[in-house]
Amino acid sequence: MNKGILLSGGIDSIALAYLIKPKHAFTIDYGQLPALAEIRSSAAVCIALNIQHHIISVDCSSLGSGDLLNQNAISNSPSPEWWPYRNQLLITLAAMKAISLNVSELMLASVKSDGFHKDGTQDFYTLIDKVMHYQEGGLRITCPAVEMTSSELVKSSKVPDNLLHWAHSCHKSNTPCGQCRGCNKYLQVMYEIGKIIL
Numbered sequence: 001m002n003k004g005i006l007l008s009g010g011i012d013s014i015a016l017a018y019l020i021k022p023k024h025a026f027t028i029d030y031g032q033l034p035a036l037a038e039i040r041s042s043a044a045v046c047i048a049l050n051i052q053h054h055i056i057s058v059d060c061s062s063l064g065s066g067d068l069l070n071q072n073a074i075s076n077s078p079s080p081e082w083w084p085y086r087n088q089l090l091i092t093l094a095a096m097k098a099i100s101l102n103v104s105e106l107m108l109a110s111v112k113s114d115g116f117h118k119d120g121t122q123d124f125y126t127l128i129d130k131v132m133h134y135q136e137g138g139l140r141i142t143c144p145a146v147e148m149t150s151s152e153l154v155k156s157s158k159v160p161d162n163l164l165h166w167a168h169s170c171h172k173s174n175t176p177c178g179q180c181r182g183c184n185k186y187l188q189v190m191y192e193i194g195k196i197i198l
Contacts, residue, residue: 004103006094007053009041010182011167011189012150013109017045019157020144024103025051026094031061032068032083037174041166048163054101056093067171067180078117081171081181087119091128091141099137106132108143111150113185122146150185151192161195 003022007013017025027042029035039055046053066073067081074084091106098106114120122143129141145153154164168174169182176183190196 001105002101002103003105003107004094004098004101005051005107005109006090007042007045008109009038009045009167010109010169011164011186012111012145012153014041014045014163014167015150015154015157015159016107016109016145017049017051018159018163019153020107021049021051022107023052024054024098024101026054026056026097026106028090028093029055029057029059030086030089030093031059031064033070033172034068034168034170034174037168037170041168044166045163054097056097058093060089067182070172079181082117085119087117087124088128091132095132095139095141099139103139105140105142108141109145109153110143111145111148111153113149114146120146150189154189154193164190164195 004024004026005017005022007017007025007027025046027039043053061069064083065071066083068083073080073082095106110120118124125141125143132139132141169186170176171180171182
């Protein structure tokens with residue numbers, strides 16, 4: 001099966017890429033502030049794992065909100081980093097490229113804690129899979145780690161430290177700010193897997 005992964009360069013997607021080693025990876029610059037660091041991180045991982053790396057650039061910054069744009073979140077936002085319909089957007093953009101490469105399965109690295117947002121739940125991925133598979137090309141959308149914690153995913157993947165240290169999780173900058181939810185998650189996961197002491 002010709003598999004692809006949506007690779008953000010974060011700790012979860014790096015671990016899943018190492019575990020599955022798909023043929024293709026898609027990193028998307030959709031106008032988020034840390035796009036450069038996400039691309040740099042993803043590119044390094046793809047080189048190390050011999051994965052074909054595809055960078056998609058579509059500026060959707062006028063449609064976003066929150067930390068990823070260094071703006072206040074909109075009034076009905078559930079969290080500071082919330083970007084409306086972001087996962088749906090990213091899946092669609094990646095799928096548009098994936099289908100031209102005959103990718104049959106596009107994987108995402110959402111984990112249990114992502115269920116805080118509806119587009120990080122198993123229900124969402126079941127629905128989006130049906131929508132994408134219904135259309136021409138029959139692309140499947142899967143989320144193999146959605147019932148796992150980040151720490152469980154990292155441990156089960158056995159991803160080596162040299163790749164894990166490439167991870168960029170900051171929501172606000174190409175250099176980790178150390179204060180956002182993304183940076184806090186990275187530090188917590190690294191602590192839980194015994195890589196740092198807090």
